[in-house]
Amino acid sequence: MHFAEIILPLSLPKTFTYRISEADGFLIVAGMRVVVPFGRQKLYTGLVANIHENPPTLYEARDIHQVLDEKPTVTETQLAHWQWIADYYMCSLGEVCRSALPSALLLESETSVSLHPDFGAAELNDEEYMIAEALQQQSMLKVQDIVNILGKKTVLPVLRRLMANGIVRLQEEVSESYRPKLVRYVRLFPEFESRDGLQELLDILKNAEKQKEAILAYFQLRAQSRKPIAASLLAETANVTPAALKALADKGIFEFYHLQQDRVQFSDEDQDMPELSAAQNHALAEIRSGFENKAVMLLHGVTASGKTEVYIRLIEKFLETGKPVLYLVPEIALTTQLVGRLTRYFGNRVSVYHSKYSNNERVEVWENVLEASEKAQVVIGARSALLLPFCDLSLIVVDEEHEPLFKQQDPAPRYHARDAAIVLAKLHGAKVLLGSATPAIESYHNAQSGKYGLVTLSQRYADVQLPEIELVDLKDKHFRKRMTGHFSDTLTEYISTALQQGEQVILFQNRRGFAPVLECLTCGHVPQCTQCDVSLTFHKGKNQLRCHYCGFSVPMPTHCHHCHSVDLTTKGFGTEQVELELQQLFPQARIGRMDQDTTRGKFGYEKIIDAFKNHETDILVGTQMLAKGLDFDNVSLVGIMNADNMLYHPDFRAFERSFQMMAQVSGRSGRSKRGRVIIQTYNPMHNTIQQVTRHDYEGMFAEQLYERRNYRYPPFYKLIRLTVRDRDFERLRDSAQWLANVLVQNLSMPVLGPEAPPVARIRNQYIREILIKIPAEASLQVTKKTVRKILDSFEAVAQFRSVKVTVNVDVY
DNA sequence: AGCACGCCGACT
């Protein structure tokens, strides 16, 4: 008798054992999807982790309900990698599985209700009668339908009565939700395919003008290429309606047939590889020779040094081995430009994978990757692409490796794509190239210590100089009354010069902590969110106040709810306000704005970026998303509205982040000729700001590394953050304290907290955080094991039942 | 995670 360990896509800590029937015995291997009964009535899709012959002793294993796959959907390497993620980031395999598999591959059962075939007359009450009635109209009902019919939430007791009386029966059904896209094609019946056929047809159709046109168009298309002719294409070319084609099909002239088509398609015009400059060539050679004895290389290339071209040539080399390449980018917005560039060189060999893709599109990419198909030789994707079923990867490129977005924050698995990529590469025997203009302190440290190889590209492409950075002292400007709103006279002058010369401008306003709030001028009251400990922010567009944490919104109040005064004002400034002030200062300028509010929807980013690229807008105002590797040729001026709000965040990475952000935003300026950057700040003498001005990454690195060592932060200490949440304040406080105490007692290392985070309540949940600092000499594994044990005993405390704890390893 | 079961207060 055989048994299978099944991973269920739930956040349960272990796998479950099921029995494999005789018939399935030979068919099932690890990595296949199966449907299993779980709990009283549910069916779930699970993944076979392994197969063995040891019957469980404490319970009777249930049977696998159905085998969904003929061959594995998930590879052995993938399972090993997922196991690493689960262990390292302290989450369950189920959670990794859930975020890896496109939901179309994860079926869940739905209960449906139908009339029992041989039900007789019975006494029915009103509710039972309504259900029986509905089932006579419609043979199947979902539980949700019944909820709607009866207009109440608890319908199961009613259903159970009906079932007991033999009137209805319940079925659990799983249905495949992936449907390949079918395209309808037309072809002539073979007897008309000859020359004579055309003449014969025209005779037959002499009274049907439209149909004749369709036939002529068909022969015309046929002559152009041997490709199948899609019905829609033919209708369009002939300028006839589908009805005409249908008529031809009815006469037995045309026949329709269907072919499966990939939804994701790119043009296949291959171009010659880009020409590299001497510096780029040198970097490429260094990377390649570095790979001879290092698995990971870090490419530190200043902004606009042409890192992408180097990646492309490197990818080309690796593709020659016949093995696929994975190209990770931090954000979807970056893929559009990049996909364009890569398809120009690699044509149809490029696939894209990210969360804005539809379910069906994701399944297609998954399958192409699994089959190592030609289309998936170069896979570009955000974080989650790392979890695809690669066979024999040769190279992983991690672009903008310093980006915090590579670390998944909320649901588990809270993994870092850069670090997980290095582990994945090891499993595949592949190489990793990390690239950035401003590498993460951790990565640069690894490069300096020899763990990674380091290649530097310090020249910009075409020898353009790095932009000239000028600081504007806001304190002084305010004192001398040289400010118009948030714009200093210096910035205004440079903007108007740039506009006069037909050049474009980018203005950067960091949103974090700086969104506008409403304040009462009489009593100083600021409206707060009722469910979170934050002020509501003012959104001009919809004229309402909104909470960024829970989405709560109210219409803009006309008077203060505290003192009824009507003197209200907005305080703080966000991108909207910058845009507004800009419009007043430069009424002629065309202004675009890019932030979370304007980039919703699938093509939100593209519209704004394209408009700016095509010079339909002159000035682009935006948040950090502007810092992420977008290339615009005509930008000569970049303005950072206020550098200080980034610097003073209670986060050990605040200075590193500020440097990276300012350096990256500055890099948008002057890609074809030397540009200018204006940084407005109250702290022009601040070390970090001085380092930005001097383009001094090394200086920033040295200073931050020193600080990290002093204050016990990465890369010298590993961090694990525990976040504790509960609706009840006192229970939260007590449980967090309990947890911290036990941790301190059991770990010989610094344990900080519990501390209230900056936003200490979200959606009525109170929050406390505990930080564990693990020194390099302590064993990570042993520490994690201890933490896991303590968390288990925490969960066993009855009064802490409702308290939720999340674990974040390597917090970012 | 989901879901059933069971115990309690709030209504027809």
Added chain:
DNA sequence: GTCGGCGTGCTC
């Protein structure tokens, strides 16, 4: 009296 609230326990 039922309905629906949530605390508790379990799922191979």
